[in-house]
Structures are given as structure tokens and as C-alpha cells.
Amino acid sequence: MCFKNLPIDFDAQGKPFLRAGVANPYAPSAAGPRGAPAQLTAERIEELLKRNGYIKDLDFDPVTRVAGALAFHTVADFQARKVLEARSVATLFRGYEVIMVGRDPRDAIYITSRACGVCGGVHSVTSAMAIEMAIGCVPPPLGILIRNIALALEFLYDHPLHLHLLAGPDYSAAMVGPTNPSLLARARSAEAPHAEVHGFRTMGELMDDLNPLSGKLYLEALHMTRVAREAYVLICGKYPHPQTIVPGGMSSTVTLTVMNEMFLRLAQFFDYSKKLAAIWDDLTEFFYAANPAYMQVGARRANLIDTGIFDHPEAYDATYAGAAAWGERRWATPGVIVEGQLVTTDLHALNIGVEEFVEHSYYEEWSGDGQRQHFPTDPVGNPLSPYHPWNKVTKPRPQGQSWKEKYTWDTAPRWDRQSMEAGAYARLWNTAVARKLPANPFIEATGTSLKLRLPKGALPEVEIEWRVPAVWNAFERNRARAYCTGFTTLVAFNNWRAAMDRLKLGDTRTSTPFEIPRRGEQRGVGFWGAGRGYLTHHLTLDRGAVANYQILTPSTWNASPTDRWRQPGPYEEAVLNTPLLEETDDPARFKGIDILRAIRSFDPCMPCTTHIHSDAGVITREVNTCACGVDDESG
Amino acid sequence: MRVIVAGVGYRNLRDHSIGAAVVDRLVDHPWPGEVVVEDLSYNPIAVMQRLDDEPRDRRFARAVVIAAVERGDRRPGTVTAYRWDGVLPGAEEIHRAVTEAVTGVIALDNTLVVTRHFGALPDDVVVIEVEPEVQEFGDTFSAVVASAVDQVCDLAVVMATDAGAVARLRRAPLGGGCPTSRP
Numbered sequence: 001m002c003f004k005n006l007p008i009d010f011d012a013q014g015k016p017f018l019r020a021g022v023a024n025p026y027a028p029s030a031a032g033p034r035g036a037p038a039q040l041t042a043e044r045i046e047e048l049l050k051r052n053g054y055i056k057d058l059d060f061d062p063v064t065r066v067a068g069a070l071a072f073h074t075v076a077d078f079q080a081r082k083v084l085e086a087r088s089v090a091t092l093f094r095g096y097e098v099i100m101v102g103r104d105p106r107d108a109i110y111i112t113s114r115a116c117g118v119c120g121g122v123h124s125v126t127s128a129m130a131i132e133m134a135i136g137c138v139p140p141p142l143g144i145l146i147r148n149i150a151l152a153l154e155f156l157y158d159h160p161l162h163l164h165l166l167a168g169p170d171y172s173a174a175m176v177g178p179t180n181p182s183l184l185a186r187a188r189s190a191e192a193p194h195a196e197v198h199g200f201r202t203m204g205e206l207m208d209d210l211n212p213l214s215g216k217l218y219l220e221a222l223h224m225t226r227v228a229r230e231a232y233v234l235i236c237g238k239y240p241h242p243q244t245i246v247p248g249g250m251s252s253t254v255t256l257t258v259m260n261e262m263f264l265r266l267a268q269f270f271d272y273s274k275k276l277a278a279i280w281d282d283l284t285e286f287f288y289a290a291n292p293a294y295m296q297v298g299a300r301r302a303n304l305i306d307t308g309i310f311d312h313p314e315a316y317d318a319t320y321a322g323a324a325a326w327g328e329r330r331w332a333t334p335g336v337i338v339e340g341q342l343v344t345t346d347l348h349a350l351n352i353g354v355e356e357f358v359e360h361s362y363y364e365e366w367s368g369d370g371q372r373q374h375f376p377t378d379p380v381g382n383p384l385s386p387y388h389p390w391n392k393v394t395k396p397r398p399q400g401q402s403w404k405e406k407y408t409w410d411t412a413p414r415w416d417r418q419s420m421e422a423g424a425y426a427r428l429w430n431t432a433v434a435r436k437l438p439a440n441p442f443i444e445a446t447g448t449s450l451k452l453r454l455p456k457g458a459l460p461e462v463e464i465e466w467r468v469p470a471v472w473n474a475f476e477r478n479r480a481r482a483y484c485t486g487f488t489t490l491v492a493f494n495n496w497r498a499a500m501d502r503l504k505l506g507d508t509r510t511s512t513p514f515e516i517p518r519r520g521e522q523r524g525v526g527f528w529g530a531g532r533g534y535l536t537h538h539l540t541l542d543r544g545a546v547a548n549y550q551i552l553t554p555s556t557w558n559a560s561p562t563d564r565w566r567q568p569g570p571y572e573e574a575v576l577n578t579p580l581l582e583e584t585d586d587p588a589r590f591k592g593i594d595i596l597r598a599i600r601s602f603d604p605c606m607p608c609t610t611h612i613h614s615d616a617g618v619i620t621r622e623v624n625t626c627a628c629g630v631d632d633e634s635g
Numbered sequence: 636m637r638v639i640v641a642g643v644g645y646r647n648l649r650d651h652s653i654g655a656a657v658v659d660r661l662v663d664h665p666w667p668g669e670v671v672v673e674d675l676s677y678n679p680i681a682v683m684q685r686l687d688d689e690p691r692d693r694r695f696a697r698a699v700v701i702a703a704v705e706r707g708d709r710r711p712g713t714v715t716a717y718r719w720d721g722v723l724p725g726a727e728e729i730h731r732a733v734t735e736a737v738t739g740v741i742a743l744d745n746t747l748v749v750t751r752h753f754g755a756l757p758d759d760v761v762v763i764e765v766e767p768e769v770q771e772f773g774d775t776f777s778a779v780v781a782s783a784v785d786q787v788c789d790l791a792v793v794m795a796t797d798a799g800a801v802a803r804l805r806r807a808p809l810g811g812g813c814p815t816s817r818p
Binding site for chain 1: 680681684726729731734739752
């Protein structure tokens, strides 16, 4: 039984049902998650601020070096060097759910792609999968394989971007020097354990090359994003918004030439993956050894959720009924981890446990006051909350900001009422522990680790091993992201080999024809993932048009605000647990580097939009971007 | 001398589409010499890589870049042309521009700063800006911007082909320069 908070039990056959005798199981007053941390009340914070001069507001607006518009409010105790209050603020509205209503579902593939300027393809695929489920269309095997490769390539753009352009500078000499000079001095004489792999003799040299603009690692990451992008456009037409993803597969023409061109680029990630793992192993262990308190930076409960990704062509049937089975045959196993323990790998259980709350978000409730719950169950009869995405209606309501009331455009998704985080690391963790990987020569799940056998490049063939971490914090997120580059590369390579086998047999079919039904109501959900983890699109069609469209991105989970039970969202919880290790007692000189490391380790992506719809009409906002970047005020 | 005439902006974003619209119009212009017309409305890092891919002996000597930019201190529809002085902001600002570039921001200033910082942009850069009136989905310009399109196209042709006219433009920082017209 995987639910501890929702009133859902399982019968002898493993079918979930609502516990008898619970009058209103999803009522707002229902008990919150057991053992979850809680934010201090706004009144208590105000009182502390008034009484103690060493307790101060510390705001990051905008949080820089992230994709999109994010602000972060904290109240910090500079004497105890800890954070007392943390509030994550998505400052722009993502209106794609509103835009989609009434449209032809095929538009969703192209429109929702624009939700992000980095990972548009993942939205396109998730959207295509939701449509496939709604209309009953299964891609041919080669279409599934090519789709897997395409999205793996997109992640190979995303991982270096996060590691060495966005998060990496937090560990660079340019950043560590001003904030923790003694740490940089130590790094100058500390030998780097994996020098033979990454080429840096000392940690100081490694930190120098993490420097933005001038560092070799920074520049190399820029180059590697190009390599991945070039491979991606061979089958997707263009980046970041692909033109070849369709319900039922891919519209690309795949030839041996295309496959060879792709391989030339993919193979460059064999060595790069070895290097990334070595760099982030060395950085992580260096910081831990210098000060074990770094293990608390960005620490939170290991509550992770992931839909799994990369389908097996013999398993995926595009049905909801089959999702529990085809999900478990994915290259990355779906799953939910609570307090470090894997509690389910079943996509049905994962799906029915999801609820989305808006108590602190700029939206109106869509449930309650006698409103009918549109879907009391999922398509196979499992119970659904009125707060489930299939029942949710997006009702934006812009208003003033108040920590007591509403303060963000993000909602608060919860699974079994718990605050969960999404990330590439959840993908690794589930896969490592579940041991359900397809048989292959390169990746092995041991139950506690993932062994990755990276083929020979300029560097020799190497087996690297990502181990389930004993602590969960900012450093482990980044380390896992580095290993995930190797994992993604090998998933792509496995699928490339399988695709080559099919091509050699003369199988070139990449898509299945489909028709959009013009009658009745249909439902679908795309369970996929972004470079940053979990991604779902829940879709309802009515007479051929979109009646409801709900998107849950990894950053919807991670940036979520405090919920109705005062349980903080993942960024908030991670920052609340972060010690302030910066070497200054002067709040005026304080840069908040540890807080920023905590936040950036999640790789925030705050997809934004061009319009805010309100009852008063359309309020135009920032339009020159689909993933607004922000400035680095803190240096 | 090779010249690139480039548009930067977004399609289907009304006034902000003028860069792409001008490129669409000029691509079939009977250009003399080696003038290349391209829409560079994509990730400025990729733009930098595209410009950098030109063979060393065939690099563009001049870029004429057209975009709608909301500066706020001009009336909508104002066309501003200047030779960019090429002065880059500080390292933090450049880093911000790179971050924005790789996370999906497409904007004139970012494109110029990123491509110049990495040495891919020609030394001689003529910027033709139009102050937009509307920022919303759609494939039509506002009346004031629509009335400026012909002028922007003519200006782009002149700046791509007439070295004397380029020399008479004043050098200015991003967004600077005297308004060429006030419709």
C-alpha cells in the first residue's frame, strides 16, 4: 500500500478503492501529511522580525541564472545563520492551459512546446502521448525508438546547460573566492582525485574553469549544447520547437545516413559523460571534506516523483489501462520515493495520488461549493480527487502578494498530500532501486546504484557508478545530474542500436495514421519527462476539441508554494534547511550563495507566457521570450 | 565585401515580427554583390555559432540587423538607425545575456551582445530598430508600424549596399542614435 495520507486502500488484487466510512475524503479540512515540516506562521515571523535586529528579510528578485521568472523571499537569522521563512514566487503566469481550451488537439503539440525555450520537445511528445491515449493510436516500433532518441538528445542539451552554465558558476573560483575565501585557498592546494579523467590537477584549477564566460568548462558546455542540438535537428527539424512529433510517432524520414550523422554527435557524449561524473564527484567530495555542513545545503526529505520515460517498443500500447505495465518497461522506471524509499512504480498509483492546490496561488478554487467533480475515477475505475489534474480547471485571478494569502503563479501539486520534488535524479533513483531496466549491455541497475558502461572514445571504456545517496541535498542533485548525462547517452545509444536493427530489416515506418474523433468525450494523459524530470499533460476532448488541458512540469512541483497544511514546497523546504556558510557577518555584503546553490540545484525552469487572462480582459506581459532569463544581481 | 541582412524577433507577434517580415520581403531583392539575407530569430548562441562557421576568408564584413525593440522613450512606429559602437556591458551583464540566450530568449540586444562577445559579429554593425506599439499574438502590424515597413526595407537595402550611407550614420550604443523618422 503506497498511500499514507489519502484515504485509498488496495484490494486483494491490488486495485485501489476509497476507504469506507470517510464522508468527504478529499475535503480541504482533511488531515495533512504525517511528519511533514511546516512553515512558521506569518504572524510569528513578523513578531521575530520586530523583536530581533539580527533577523532580516533577504530577498532574491529575480533569482538569476535560471530559466524563467523566479523570485525568492526569505527571512534569515544572521546570528544562528539559518533561514526561518522561505517563499518561492513564480512571477509570471503560464497560460497555456487556458490557451488550449477549444482548440484542435493537434495544435497542442506545437503550442505547448512554446511553454519552454529549452525543452520544447518534451512538451510536444507529452502532448502527442496524451492525444494518442485519448484517440487510441499506437506508434510503430521505429517511431517509438526515434522518439526516445530525439528526447534523449534534447536532454543532452539540457544537462550540460544546467551543470556548467547555470548551476556550475556557483562552485567557480569567481563565486567561491568572494563568498568563502578560505575554501578557495584550500582548493588551490587540494589535488583533484579524478585528474586523469577531467584533466584538472587541483580543485582550484577546476574551479577556475567553472568561471562564467572564460572557464574552459563553461565554454565546453556551450559547445556540447551545439553537438546535441545538431543531432536533435536531424530528426526533429528544428530546436527547441520540433516539427516532426505527431500523435502516433514521428514524421521524420529516418535513413542510415541520418542515423550515422546522429551517431557521430552522440558518440561525443561518451567521453563528456565520463568527465562530468568525475568533475561533480570531485566537487561534491571536496566541499563535504572541507565542511560537512555543506551536506545540509539544499537538504530536504528524499521525496521524489517521476513518470519514467523512454518507452519500450514492444510494451507501449498508448492505453491508460496498460500504463502500469508499459510504464514499468521504460528505460527510466516510473516511481515515487517517500523518505528515501521507493513506494510504487505503478503509473496508475502515481497518477491517482496527484492533487493540485491553490491556497497560496493566484488562482480560484475550481472545486467545492457544490460544483460537480467531472471525473470521480480514472479510466479504469480508480478513485480521483477533485483536485486531480483531470478535474482541475485553471482559473487565474491576479491579485496583490501576501505571504499569508497568495504569492505565486505556481500551484502546489502534492502526491499523497506530500511535497515531492522532480528531477533527473528521480529518474536515476527509481531505475536503480526498481531493477526493471530492459536487458542491455551498458546500464545495470543493482538495487542501490546504476552502473553505466561508457564506451571508448578518446578516453578508454569506463564503468561509472551512481549510488543512491545517503543524504539528499544540492550537491547530490548536481552529482546525479552529471551521472544522468551518462545514463541519457547510453539510453540513446541503446535505442540507436535498436533503431539500426529495424532499419536493416527494412522497417522504416515511424508513424501511424490517426483521426481525431468528432463525437463524444475522451481522456488522455502523457506521462513523460523533461531534462529536469516529471512531466504530464492531462487532456480532455469533447467532440473533437480540447475541453480541458492541464500541464504539470517539474518546476511546478519544485517551485510550489506552501500548501494548505503549511507544508513548504521543495525549494522552500530545501532553503529552510540550508545553513548560511558564507564567510561574512555583514548582512550588507551577504550574497546568499548557499541559498542560491540550494535553489539552483533543482534547475528551476519557470515557463512563462505572453498574456495574463483575467476577467478584466487580457493583460499583456513580457513577450520577448518563452523562458525569460534574469539578471545576476548578487554577482 | 560580404554583408548579412538579418531580422531578429518573433513571428506571429504583431509588431515584434518586423525583423522576420523585412527579411521575408528582402530575400528576393535583386541584391548586388554578396549580400545574404537571413532570419536570425533564434538562440543567440546558435546565431554566434552560425556566424562563426563562415570560412575565415569569407566572414561577413557588415551586418544590418532589423528588429522591433521597446525602448520606451520613442513614439511607436519610430524608426531608429545607427552604427552600433560595439561597446559591451560588464561581464555580469554578458553572462546574463548568455544565460538568457541558452534558456530561450530571442532579443536584439542579447543577440548583438552574445555574438560580439564571442567574436562572431562583424565589426561593422548597422542596427535598424522600430519602436513597437503592440505586443500580442497576431500576423498584422499596428497601423504605425505597418506604415514604417517600406521605409525599413529601403533603409536596409541602402545600409547593405551603400558604404557612404553607412559612414554617415552616427555611432551609438544599443538603442541609441537619433530617430530617423517620426511617423
